[in-house]
Amino acid sequence: MTKKEDEQRKRLKPQERLSHHHHMRIRWKEFFTSDNQTAAKDATLSERAVIVGHIGMMFLSYGTGAWRVRTAMNTVARKLNMTCSADIGLVSLEYTCVDRDGKSYTQALSLPSTGVNTTKLHYMSKFVYEFENDDGNWTIGEIHQRLTKISRMKAQYTPWQVGLAAALACGGFTFLLGGGIVEVICAFLGAGVGNYVRRKMIDRRLTIVANIIVAVTVASCVYVGAFYLLRLFIPLSKHLLDGYIGAMLFVIPGFPFITSGLDMSKLDMRSGLERMAYALMIILIATSVGWGVAMILNVHPQDFLPLNLGAVTLTILRLIASFCGVFGFSIMFNSKIQMATAAGLIGAIANTLRLSLVQWINMPAAAAAFIGAFIAGMLASFIHQKIGYPRIAITVPSIVIMVPGLYMYRAMFNFGFISINIGARWAMQAIMIIFCLPLGLIVARILTDKHWRHAG
Template identity: 25%
Template structure:
């Protein structure tokens, strides 16, 4: 006897597969929920309830008085902006009468799509981004060059380990040791025995590629949209990745005997040549991160421009005396508002434009101070540096959230 719920079961299976692919690519849970509801209507499901987290999905569908509940594991998370864009476009273009075979074939095509950028371009992009970050924050020629070499090699190692399915947390720690250790060897090889401010900046720049920007920002966005389960699990995932990188860097900092470097005071004015140099550095760094997250070149260019504008706002306000967290908030707000203007023309998800654009705002020096002070047992100083770092990172995320409240009605009102 044929089960009358078989068609509903097939529809839910393909819907759960779609949702799992979106979550694994790094999209926010509330976007995944919206996309699944659009596809459910196209598949003829009368009502759909979904519960999401980064480790699994559960969906209940109703059709013709019959209800079916299915669950599916998500799998290890990652970041792939091109897959996010393709999956969102698939849901937006779905029309009534869509069948599960057609949807399944489209998912096969998206899942099997090769990365847009190979190992060498991605490694070079991180070398460029590390160079730009070091220059922006005051690294000298030696520190900047060493950061470029170690950052590029570290990213190449991470890509190779990721292709082998290596544990993400162990991989992050190992790559942190590799990149920061190589940086120290290069700098020490040129006769440096005491790390000054510029060398501390280079040390952090060498591991900038390990910053888990996508999961941390996506977690906060989910929490503000009441996707608590997904937001909390993603937040802890991002925090654990950060701790893994910090542990690897701590080992190197301890072996190298690094000392904390004080932050340079704001100049109190904006110099035209400084603005021009920053613009070029931000443009290059944003372009590098756009490639890292597997965006197409048109989107990568938009990311570079947004990074340039946002960082000029942040650094300009900080030069004039505004505290770093508040300046970072306004810089991220500028990025978010800019992304609202261009995402429709590019057919790109907002998160694929905004997150790569704000990574260059990472408060690297205060992260360095936190690690070194903890190694030295100076808990109070470590907490102070960590608080400044945390508020600056929070400013990055909250600036993006504020831009959504200003530009999207669904964020201003509860549903």
């Protein structure tokens, strides 16, 4: 749109303005004929229903699962004297509100994309909690003002800060996979630059496929460049190039992976399957790019060189690396420092326990993942009760570090070279762990949340 066209558009009456975006933006206030001083309970059916839909779409856009979206919509609808029935997907929402006279209002809404913003999710949860406590006695103007304030909140962190968070997360991730100081340094640099580029592309609203391909390519190239730069001063084995996989793990779609399992456990199959398909798409793109880099460099995945650390030293370093990894991922999800710190502490305990169970008592990786996720879920429930942070905002970052990105990459690498048996073995190990992670959270939620454990 030219500057002249934009000026002409601004001179139009509100009802004459139409969105020029491919996914046309909804002008929520234009649904209302009642003034801002009208009590929401006294508004028309369509106006009350639009409030419910607006709240549901905001929750959905911040990355939470169908159960939380529906809970928020139901809470608001009850206070506005309506019944709400919603069908929720990854980026779309169809719902019907019915008043006491049997009249109904239905809308079908969709988002242009999906993402995660735990800070906005926290404020939306507070909004619904306060609305319920006030028995819905707010005016239309108050509701508009609060929702507008949340929706217009700027990102907590700049691109370079998000890049630094990814660097911290992937550096910790690489150590936990078995990498040494060289692999950690190179992964730190690669992930930092890669996620910086990714954030800049997201800010320009570039398609997800393009930003993943470019970000993973940049991260891998920076890792390799950093390795050869270090090699000019220190004699290093090319075996250390294998750690480049750690530099691209910032693209792991932890939120949709975990929420897909949670949604399916509550029979929100549409949302669960769409989220799983979205997560798999990202994984396939990222691992395919990693496979391409491996072919160019003639690198074959191998186990990391042994670190030869004592049990106590290794455990302490795992606690630190797990905290750094989870803290970094939380910052990438736009969590506040306090929320990221809480998630980091949970992740440090749960993930270190998981790794210790695998290494010291030879527990199967999937079983250890279940226990680690269960512990994370129980600790998150305790923090939720004491502080009020949304469970999902601290549980998902705390177990993203457990998602087997390395296993997925090795599966894709071997499939690419038609080593089907080896690829299938890695894929099955990854699938078992991915299955057990949300299962651990589900069991913890059933034990600690009386609403969650009931089907109705």
